[in-house]
Amino acid sequence: MEIVLAIMIxxxxxxxxxxxxxxxxxxxxxxxxLLGNGANLLIFLLGRITKGSPPLIPTDLYTxxxxxxxxxxxxxxxxxxxxxxxxxxFAIVLVKRAYKVVGxxxxxxxxxxxxxx
Amino acid sequence: xxxxxxxxxxxxxxxxxxxxxxxxxxxxxxxxxxxxxSILNIGISAWLFTYIWNYxxxxxxxxNWEAPFGITFVADTLSALLVLLTSISGLAVSIFSASSIIPxxxxxxxFPIFHFLILGLNGAFxxxxxxxxxxxxxxxxxxxxxxxxLGGEKAQLEGAVKYxxxxxLASMIFLTAVAVIYGLTGTLNMADISVKIAALENxxxxxxxxxxxxxxxxxxxxxxxxxxxxxxxxxxxxSAVSAIFGGLLTKVGVYALIRTFTLIFTDNDFLQDILLVMxxxxxxxxxxxxxxxxxxxxxxxxxxxxxxxxMIIGLGLFTEVAIAGTIFYLIHDIIVKTNLFMAGGLxxxxxxxxxxxxxxxxYANYPKxxxxxxxPLFSLVGIPPLSxxxxxxxxxxxxxxxxSWWSIGAILFASLITLIIIAKVWAKVFWKDxxxxxxxxNFRYFDKLTGIRKAQMVIPIVFLALVSLYIGFGAEHIQQVxxxxxxxLMNNQLYxxxxxxxx
Numbered sequence: 001m002e003i004v005l006a007i008m009i010x011x012x013x014x015x016x017x018x019x020x021x022x023x024x025x026x027x028x029x030x031x032x033x034l035l036g037n038g039a040n041l042l043i044f045l046l047g048r049i050t051k052g053s054p055p056l057i058p059t060d061l062y063t064x065x066x067x068x069x070x071x072x073x074x075x076x077x078x079x080x081x082x083x084x085x086x087x088x089x090f091a092i093v094l095v096k097r098a099y100k101v102v103g104x105x106x107x108x109x110x111x112x113x114x115x116x117x
Numbered sequence: 118x119x120x121x122x123x124x125x126x127x128x129x130x131x132x133x134x135x136x137x138x139x140x141x142x143x144x145x146x147x148x149x150x151x152x153x154x155s156i157l158n159i160g161i162s163a164w165l166f167t168y169i170w171n172y173x174x175x176x177x178x179x180x181n182w183e184a185p186f187g188i189t190f191v192a193d194t195l196s197a198l199l200v201l202l203t204s205i206s207g208l209a210v211s212i213f214s215a216s217s218i219i220p221x222x223x224x225x226x227x228f229p230i231f232h233f234l235i236l237g238l239n240g241a242f243x244x245x246x247x248x249x250x251x252x253x254x255x256x257x258x259x260x261x262x263x264x265x266x267l268g269g270e271k272a273q274l275e276g277a278v279k280y281x282x283x284x285x286l287a288s289m290i291f292l293t294a295v296a297v298i299y300g301l302t303g304t305l306n307m308a309d310i311s312v313k314i315a316a317l318e319n320x321x322x323x324x325x326x327x328x329x330x331x332x333x334x335x336x337x338x339x340x341x342x343x344x345x346x347x348x349x350x351x352x353x354x355x356s357a358v359s360a361i362f363g364g365l366l367t368k369v370g371v372y373a374l375i376r377t378f379t380l381i382f383t384d385n386d387f388l389q390d391i392l393l394v395m396x397x398x399x400x401x402x403x404x405x406x407x408x409x410x411x412x413x414x415x416x417x418x419x420x421x422x423x424x425x426x427x428m429i430i431g432l433g434l435f436t437e438v439a440i441a442g443t444i445f446y447l448i449h450d451i452i453v454k455t456n457l458f459m460a461g462g463l464x465x466x467x468x469x470x471x472x473x474x475x476x477x478x479x480y481a482n483y484p485k486x487x488x489x490x491x492x493p494l495f496s497l498v499g500i501p502p503l504s505x506x507x508x509x510x511x512x513x514x515x516x517x518x519x520x521s522w523w524s525i526g527a528i529l530f531a532s533l534i535t536l537i538i539i540a541k542v543w544a545k546v547f548w549k550d551x552x553x554x555x556x557x558x559n560f561r562y563f564d565k566l567t568g569i570r571k572a573q574m575v576i577p578i579v580f581l582a583l584v585s586l587y588i589g590f591g592a593e594h595i596q597q598v599x600x601x602x603x604x605x606l607m608n609n610q611l612y613x614x615x616x617x618x619x620x
Contacts, residue, residue, distance in 0.1 A: 020286065025278065032285055039292040046300030073299070076248055080292060083255045087285055090262055094281060097266075098274040110275040 005045045012038030023107050025095045032091060036084040040077045047073025122168055123177050123192045123243055125161045126200050129154065130236035137229040144223045148215040151228045155208040158235075162197075162204040169197040174605070174615035176245065184245075184616050185306035191245035193612060195444070195602045199242045199372060202448060205584060206364045206455040207235050209577035213459050214357040216566070216573035217466060222268050222355065230267075234260035234361065241369050245616055247295055248305045250373065254291065254337075258284045261366060264358045265350065276350035283346035287336035294329035298381075301326065308616035311380045311609060327382040331391065334377070338370025340429055341399040344422045348406065351421070352414035352471070356462025359414060363421050364455030368447060371428050375443065378432055379606040393433030397527040400426030404534035413471045413546065414461050416538060417454075420497065423531055424450055427512060430524050434515050441603035442511030445595055449496070449504040449588055456493040456581035463490070463574055464546065467563040468554055473542070478551025486575070487547050492582040494543065496589065498536045504588035507596065 012034050019031025050069040057064060102110055133154040140146040169175060174193040178184055192200075211231070218227055237256035244250050261284075266277045299305060301322060302313040317323055332343065339347040347367070351359055374392075382388050403423030410416045428450070431443030465471050467483065480487040492503075499505025509528060516524045563571065588595050605611055 020282065028278075028282060032282075032289075035286075035289045039289050039296065042293060043296040043299065046296045048300075072305075076295075076299075079248075079252065083252070086259060087255070087288075090259065091281060091285070094262070094266060094274070094277060097269060098278055101269065101271050101274050107278070110278065 001049060001051075002045065005041060005049075009038050009041050009045065012041065024105050025099065025107060026105065028107070029088065029091050029095060033084075033088055036080070036088070040080055040084075043073050043076050043080065047076075119168060121177065122165055123175060123190050126158065126165060126204070126239045127236060127243070129158055129161055130232050130239060134229045134232040134236065137232060138226070141226065144220055147223065147228045151211045151232065152208075152215060154232070155204070155211040158204040159201075159208055162201040165192060166197040166201045169194055174611065176615050176618070185304050185309035188249050189245040189306055189308070189616055190243050191308075191612065191616060192243055193602075193605055193615070194598070195372075195375070195606065196242045198444075198448070198598060198602065199368075199451075200239050202451045203235060203238050203242070203365055206361065206451055206581070209455060209459065209581050210357055210361045210364075212573050212580075213360065213462070213577040216570040217357050217462050218355050219268075219561070225267060227264070227267060230260050230263045231361070234264065238365055238369060242372060245307050246305050247298065247307055247310065250307075251288070251291055251295055254288060254369070254373075257366065257369060258288065261362065265354045265362075267358075268355070270353070273353045276353035279346050280350035283336055283343075287333050290329055290336070291333035294326055294333055297322070297326050297329065306616065307376070307380055308613040311383075311613060314381055323382070324385065324387055327378075327385065327388045328391070330377050330382070331374070331388070331395075334370045334373040335395070336370070337367065338374060338425055338429070339367050339422050340395050340425055341402050341422075342395075344399070344403070344425075347422060348410075348415055348418040351418040352412060356414070356458055356465060359417075360455045360458035360462065363417065363458045364451050367421055367425060368451055371425060371447060374429065375432060375440075375606065379440070380609050380612060383609065389433050389435050392429055393521070393524060396426045396429035396433050397523055398426075399423070399429060400527040400531035404531045404538070407538050408534065408541075411473050413464065413473055413476070413542065414458070416473075416542060417457050417461055420457075420535065420538065421454060423535065424454075424497075426531060427508065427528065430528065431512055431515065434512075434519050434521060434524065436515050436519065437600075437603050437607050438511055438518065439515035440606055441596070441599040442508045442515060444599040444602045445508035445511060446505075448595060448599070449508060449585070452581055452585045452588065453493050453496050453504065456578060456585065457497065459574075459578050459581070460490040460493055463563070463578065466561070466566075466574065469557045469560050469562065470554055473545045475554050476546045477549035478547075480547040481551065489575070489578055489582060490547075491543070493578075493585060494539050496585045498539050499532060502589050502592070504585045504592070506589070507592045508599075511596075511599075 016031045016035030016038055019027045047070045050067055053068050055068040055071045099105055137147055137150055169192050177190045179188040234257060237253050237260060240253035241250055244253060262281055265280055266273055298310060301317060302310050304310055314323060336343045351362055400423055403419050407416050407419030410419060427446045428443045431439040468476055496503040496505050499509050512528055513525055
């Protein structure tokens with residue numbers, strides 16, 4: 001399980017960075033989304049995967065008797081998902097506006113700011 | 118009353134943003150609320166600072182969860198100092214915005230977002246939890262995205278796409294680093310990480326995590342070779358926005374670097390050498406970049422990059438004298454850079470252009486304002502006894518003690534190049550004979566503004582000029598503060614003890 005996740009995270013990071021390096025703005029957003037998912041899975045993996053033992057203490061006990069899944073990474077991922085959702089929605093609106101105003105989807109042609117004025 | 122003192126700067130900004138949202142329709146009311154709120158914020162921040170100064174580092178465990186299980190908020194002298202400086206710059210920019218941001222932009226929620234940005238800054242300075250720091254960074258960048266795009270001009274949107282991409286990439290790298298550090302240590306509390314990371318055997322992985330943090334914060338702080346987004350975007354939004362960005366946003370990156378590299382990744386020659394090399398290259402490339410620009414605000418943007426180098430060089434040298442120099446430079450730079458961009462905004466408002474080829478004759482027409490703007494310009498160069506001189510003295514002394522001749526060379530080279538740039542700006546903008554600048558239609562020139570609007574543009578520049586004069590002439594006090602901060606940072610055991618102190 002770990003090895004599959006590790007390979008998947010690697011692929012997501014690589015694909016995300018490749019997409020960010022493309023010239024099209026839509027691909028830029030896709031790259032950011034892939035990278036965000038890769039980071040979330042990385043937190044999940046590094047929080048140690050424990051199967052089938054939720055962090056709940058049985059009613060007749062006061063402490064954990066065996067290894068339990070760490071709940072913190074899931075809280076972190078949830079926070080990170082919400083934040084990246086907000087940022088991605090902003091990115092989509094920004095790219096749409098930029099496409100309307102600048103009239104191109106090509107990042108290389110966005111060079112009005114390099115001129116003196 | 119003072120138990121929750123650390124939260125007051127945060128609560129005040131949150132309250133201000135909410136109140137400002139309720140007065141969405143009345144710009145006049147928003148201006149009044151924002152300015153009075155910012156004045157109140159200075160009071161609270163000064164209270165926090167004097168309290169920390171007298172009683173030492175304070176902590177709050179959110180929800181009363183003991184460290185390291187809950188989120189800890191820590192106010193040591195560095196945090197309290199930065200909150201105070203943020204409030205000073207915040208007040209100046211708030212007053213400046215009231216006049217210089219056009220009503221069309223103010224109508225779309227400029228002030229609420231501005232106070233959200235200050236909230237994020239204060240939160241980032243005060244938190245003691247690495248994941249919480251990530252969340253504050255996100256609050257900062259989402260507010261800054263709105264501020265940089267507000268108005269939706271072509272150049273703004275183009276700049277925003279670049280700014281957005283680099284900042285979100287930095288956040289992702291930061292998140293990756295947090296994941297790795299959680300996997301290594303099993304904790305997110307910075308003091309706890311500091312204790313546990315020292316005991317780790319896998320030093321290679323620790324160094325790689327350090328590099329991840331360095332890249333993530335390096336993008337935000339705009340150090341070489343990660344700064345290219347900054348000159349592509351900082352000159353596009355209105356000058357009040359550039360002022361708060363130039364004064365404070367890059368400094369959050371510097372703060373995060375200082376915090377992680379004095380608390381978590383200490384005594385690591387490999388990382389410190391990398392910091393030193395990056396700082397030297399930042400000083401040189403930023404300075405040379407500024408030389409060839411003709412747009413006044415682009416010149417200032419490159420100067421931000423150049424002067425970030427001074428702060429990083431002190432961190433790379435990592436002696437108490439060097440860190441004191443870094444802190445002093447941080448204090449000086451926040452005030453002066455904010456003021457510089459506001460002065461740039463005033464010049465734009467007077468003449469209608471930022472192009473140095475067209476500008477000229479400002480001294481002949483506005484001698485008093487020119488003399489006022491000379492204060493931030495020459496403070497930046499560091500002509501003694503103005504404020505930029507003293508930290509450079511500490512940094513050069515520390516470099517000599519360490520025998521780091523390259524850094525002395527870079528510090529002096531960057532000072533010289535800054536002098537050349539400022540002399541060029543002064544000659545071209547203020548002294549050159551006035552040529553006919555084409556008048557722009559529908560542009561609110563400075564002369565046409567009412568008295569109170571003119572005052573709102575000039576008073577913040579006077580205010581920050583006075584603060585920077587105080588930093589220069591009262592250098593003794595500032596040096597005392599810097600030394601104390603440096604002492605606390607070099608002895609990170611104090612920070613750890615404060616976090617784990619049980620009542």
